Amino acid sequence: MAIRTANFAPLLAPGLRKIFFDKFNELPTEYDKIANISTSRRNYEEDFMMAGFGLWADKAEGASITYDDPMAGPTKRYYFRAFGLGYRITREMYDDDLYGIMGRRLSEKLAWAGRQTVEFGFAALLNDAFTGSVFTGFDGLPLCHTAHPLLRGGSYGNTPATHVQLSLTALQAAIASFDNMVSEEGLKITLRPRLLIVSPTWKWVARELLKSEYKPYTANNEINPLQEEDLQYMVYHYLSSADDWFLIAPPGQHDLNFIWRVKPEFQEGDDFDTGDAKYRGYMRFGVGFGDWRGVYGSAGVL
Numbered sequence: 001m002a003i004r005t006a007n008f009a010p011l012l013a014p015g016l017r018k019i020f021f022d023k024f025n026e027l028p029t030e031y032d033k034i035a036n037i038s039t040s041r042r043n044y045e046e047d048f049m050m051a052g053f054g055l056w057a058d059k060a061e062g063a064s065i066t067y068d069d070p071m072a073g074p075t076k077r078y079y080f081r082a083f084g085l086g087y088r089i090t091r092e093m094y095d096d097d098l099y100g101i102m103g104r105r106l107s108e109k110l111a112w113a114g115r116q117t118v119e120f121g122f123a124a125l126l127n128d129a130f131t132g133s134v135f136t137g138f139d140g141l142p143l144c145h146t147a148h149p150l151l152r153g154g155s156y157g158n159t160p161a162t163h164v165q166l167s168l169t170a171l172q173a174a175i176a177s178f179d180n181m182v183s184e185e186g187l188k189i190t191l192r193p194r195l196l197i198v199s200p201t202w203k204w205v206a207r208e209l210l211k212s213e214y215k216p217y218t219a220n221n222e223i224n225p226l227q228e229e230d231l232q233y234m235v236y237h238y239l240s241s242a243d244d245w246f247l248i249a250p251p252g253q254h255d256l257n258f259i260w261r262v263k264p265e266f267q268e269g270d271d272f273d274t275g276d277a278k279y280r281g282y283m284r285f286g287v288g289f290g291d292w293r294g295v296y297g298s299a300g301v302l
Helices: 016-026 091-096 102-127 168-179 200-211
Strands: 036-039 044-051 071-079 081-089 195-198 232-235 245-248 257-270 277-288 295-298
Touching: 071 277, 081 102, 102 257, 102 277, 168 245, 168 295, 195 200, 200 232
Parallel strands: 036 257, 195 232
Antiparallel strands: 044 071, 081 277, 195 245, 245 295, 257 277
16 A cells, blocks of 8 residues: 555654654764765675786896786675664554654654664674675675785785784784785785774773773883874674674775665655554665775684
8 A cells, every 4th residue: 555645644744754863863873983984876886806016027138128917806796785664653542642752752763773773784794704604805705814815916814813802912913914914916005003893891901902001911110012003992882792803994994885875764654544654764775895904803712
């Protein structure tokens, strides 16, 4: 049955649309502190990987220079999932609502559920970082892997060979991974980490590691070597494993993507036969990554 926008709906609709969007935007967000956020007007988006050139070759006097070709890599396609949820207020519920708040309360709850859907939708990318059962990159591997193959040969890892809990030593190894990062050609690149992502369980450890003036967990007056790394930490409430932790570069320097296809909409209508009012939210977005660079992670001690 088609949803109509006349008759009974206007009795309940005034203000609910505004409440929905106000509450959707008021709720604290976390995904946007991590993700590269963009929008799309297409059915899908696609990224392409390529490798340039390696080191220059020696040229003997009078000899021709060496010529090389760039290398084409794989593509990564982003599809957009649709999400929606609604609620219905019967005519009798409206008649008996003494305080006129039935629609307001439900509109707030619908906005809250929508925001949580966005958060869990993006968090799935990090929650799948070590298995790749849902998300894989250009190389067909999980986000965090010990041996990502390079187009020009060789490999590079962005997770320890054996998963470790967050500690000073573990974080130093993660920073070293950034310091030694190479391109698809095997050339050195400059990529600095900025954000340590932890679950609420490890908030206190992250604070001690990054905020202590002296080296944590020792009785000596050694300086904390992390003080000059300019790192911040973030408690990410949507990690499915309390022991997982990640060190990432700033947005734009990693490839953790959240793409809006249709931003949240709120619509209302009515059922002519029953007199009931219907309200719904709808949105479409895509999540994924292609390049693993800019992210280092460990699953803690499993």
